[in-house]
Amino acid sequence: MFVLAEMKHAVRIPPWNFNLKLTEAVVKELNKKLANTVMLNVGLCIMVFDIMKMEESYIIPGDGASHTKVHFRCVVFRPTIEEILVGKIKSSSREGVHVTLGFFDDIVIPPESLQHPSRFDEGEQLWVWEYETEDGKHDLFMDSGEEIRFRVTAETFTDTSPMMSPGGIPLKNDAASSSGATSDNETSKSMIPYLLTMEKAHNAVVFLMTGIHMDTGND
Amino acid sequence: MEVVKDNCAYLSNYEVLQLLKEVNTLDSKQNRQVNLRTVAYEASKYLEGTPCIHQSKEQIQKLMQALVPYNLTKIEKLQILNSCPTTPVEIQLIVEDAEERLTEEQVNGILKIIADSIPIPRPTGESESDGGASN
Structure with missing residues (x-):
């Protein structure tokens, strides 16, 4: 679900935004910085909700911009643990089922949290729930793109900011300094800043039927 | 950026959708912020699939x-x-x-x-x- 997070930040307003009203310019700068980014231990920031307080603006010698300390609230996507959500299956692999909400992708259901018994079908590259009924076993395939209901069991935040030495200077890779920057970028891309781990809402057989295409006939 | 309180209130999906609708009504010339536009579009698409509409x-x-x-x-x-x-x-x-x-x-x-x-x-x-x- 969505929550509000209270934050404060010294906003730098560049001179070409001086024609805007101060609040407008501040909201614009904050949205530029925050929208669609994951903040460590806060969640996925969506947009600025409101401005609570603005302190005096000041100018720093050698910089044409104005700086204003702003207290504001931000709309953040942060599901609570145990929350039930509905998403779509993005892909499946041996590591589990990956689920997307459209605006948030880093959701994984590990194999041990899928219904029991489940197996991974190598041919189809899909997870299959072997649903048992009186007249035998049914294979329920979890197709990509199907809706799925799941429960949030854990969240993992990873700090993906550039590695800093204690002095605040970015650490360089062993490679030449020019290529160091790009490889830094790559590693931070492959790290997932905010990962939700889920289990399928297992006592909800009714829902799962809507999420899984049923294969009853031919085998 | 300093986080004062990471969770000071809960918002319902309905409230978030109303906020995002305002962002989506701004035309692209007024609103050049790509990140905001992306997340507003994707999130409102998700919310439109929930009962909050x-x-x-x-x-x-x-x-x-x-x-x-x-x-x-x-x-x-x-x-x-x-x-x-x-x-x-x-x-x-x-x-x-x-x-x-x-x-x-x-x-x-x-x-x-x-x-x-x-x-x-x-x-x-x-x-x-x-x-x-x-x-």
Whole structure:
């Protein structure tokens, strides 16, 4: 679900935004910085909700911009643990089922949290729930793109900011300094800043039927 | 950037959708912020798939007042509002220890309240085609 997070930040307003009203310019700068980014231990920031307080603006010698300390609230996507959500299956692999909400992708259901018994079908590259009924076993395939209901069991935040030495200077890779920057970028891309781990809402057989295409006939 | 409090209030899906709609109405010249536009578009697309598009402020107030006697927590009520359950099993998933805290009649009562205060038009065509595909 969505929550509000209270934050404060010294906003730098560049001179070409001086024609805007101060609040407008501040909201614009904050949205530029925050929208669609994951903040460590806060969640996925969506947009600025409101401005609570603005302190005096000041100018720093050698910089044409104005700086204003702003207290504001931000709309953040942060599901609570145990929350039930509905998403779509993005892909499946041996590591589990990956689920997307459209605006948030880093959701994984590990194999041990899928219904029991489940197996991974190598041919189809899909997870299959072997649903048992009186007249035998049914294979329920979890197709990509199907809706799925799941429960949030854990969240993992990873700090993906550039590695800093204690002095605040970015650490360089062993490679030449020019290529160091790009490889830094790559590693931070492959790290997932905010990962939700889920289990399928297992006592909800009714829902799962809507999420899984049923294969009853031919085998 | 300094976080004062990472969770000072909960927002319902309805409220978030209203905020995002405002962002989406700004035309692209006014709103050159790519990140904001992307997330507003994607998130509102997600929210439009949830029951919150059928809700209004009055309906939500009515629902919240009607749910008071059931002693649900704030998060449980919010989840009920966001997902608008229609079957008892959905309530049991949302409410912790539902078996102990709610009787079967109470669960049915909650379902009735939800159906009464937030009527969701059921698209008949879609459910029929779903049924056909699974057979």
